[in-house]
Amino acid sequence: MERSLSDVRVLDLTHVQAGPSCAQMLGFLGADVIKVEDTRGGDSTRADLAHREGVDSVYFLIFNNNKRAVTLDLKTEKGKEMFVGLVGWADILVENFGPGMMDRLGLSWDRLHEINPRLIYATIKGFGTYGPYSDYKGFEFVAQAAGGAMATTGFGDRPPVPVSPGVGDSGSGLHAAIGILAALHKRERTGLGQMVEVSMQDSVVNLMRMSLTRTLAEGIPSPRIGHMGFRGLPMVFPCSPGGPDDYVMIHPRGDGWDLTLIAIGRTDLIGDPRFDEDEKRYENSEEVTQILTEWTSKRTKWEAMETLANAGVLSGATVGATELLENEHLIAREMIVQVEDSVRGDYKMIGIPVKMSDDPNIVTRAPRYSEHTDEVLTTIVGCSEEEVAEMRATGVVV
Secondary structure, X not given: OOOOOOOOEEEEEOOOOHHHHHHHHHHHOOOEEEEEEOOOOOOHHHOXXXXXXXXXXXXXXXXXXXXXEEEOOOOOHHHHHHHHHHHHHOOEXXXXXXXXXXXXXXXXXXXXXHHOOOOEEEEEEOOOOOOOOOOOOOOHHHHHHHOOOHHHOOEOOOOOOOOOOOOOHHHHHHHHHHHHHHHHHHHHHHOOOOEEEEEHHHHHHHHOOHHHHHHHHHOOOOOOEOOXXXXXXXXXXXXXXXXXXXXXXXXXXXXXXXXXXXXXXXXXXXXOOOOOOHHHHHHOHHHHHHHHHHHHOOOEXXXXXXXXXXXXXXXXXXXXXXXXXXXXXHHHOOOEEEEOOOOOOOEEEEOOOOOOOOOOOOOOOOOOOOOOHHHHHXXXXXXXXXXXXXXXXXXOOO
């Protein structure tokens, strides 16, 4: 079955999370992604948080499926020569180096556009390439702090806290992928590539829109509300047997309150003036908490979710990290998949979140360091095996 981006070629000069997640998504959709790494060990996440000596970290694996990998020393003239050959082949280049790095290498957007006018050049930076903060470096928690996510997370009487989802890194990668696909579409009309720029701070701000509604409407800060809903009602309730993840989220807004009362067997409270409107329930939130906790605490989170969800109530068990990997629904949707690897051993991996009716969901193993260097340089750039061997002997490749 032909995949949507099977004719698209990507040079992935990225590292850590933001850039790799962008290139990975393009690979998930069928693009031929070549990850270009340095000759000093490559992407730092190959070693960061490694749990086994001699094999790549899971940190690397989860962001680099569906790619090939080569090494090049871009600080050498020969390395640049090989890279220019790859630029002529590519439709897309993605990089998330620190500010000014590509310019210092002599590989700026202007230079690469001159080499390949059809090239789409995507750059991901902590604060973009212009603006007062553009020289500052960024990573996940910097983006969360500067983008407003931390200030609105946690409890009002405690310091701001980060959120677990990678809204700064993976959020930026997904924004970049959207921009790249738009640039590809425009290239069909104009024949020319363009530069796509994503700031991690911008990406977090975009994901913050719901939290900024009152600020935009009334000019007031968005408070940290902990486990409460936007209307001040509690949303998370304890379940049996009382473990650290034994909670269920319930959001009985609007007519969901009556549906909740029916589901938990408290029809006697339907129409009670203390709870018949969202504002009234907020004023009597302690009693609301007591009513719901009395019911949830006698049930597992799975029982509570099944009963409430089947009744049409917005609810969800708080699924722990280990539980996610065994979750029957995620497995059925191929979000938890098994990847075969003869060297590392087979392992579980997160699947493809975008489902396409005419595309298969294929997740391949992440490439080993410099695994495809010889293949890529001989078949794409046109090097002989002897030339590649010479470059390896002189340190241009590994």
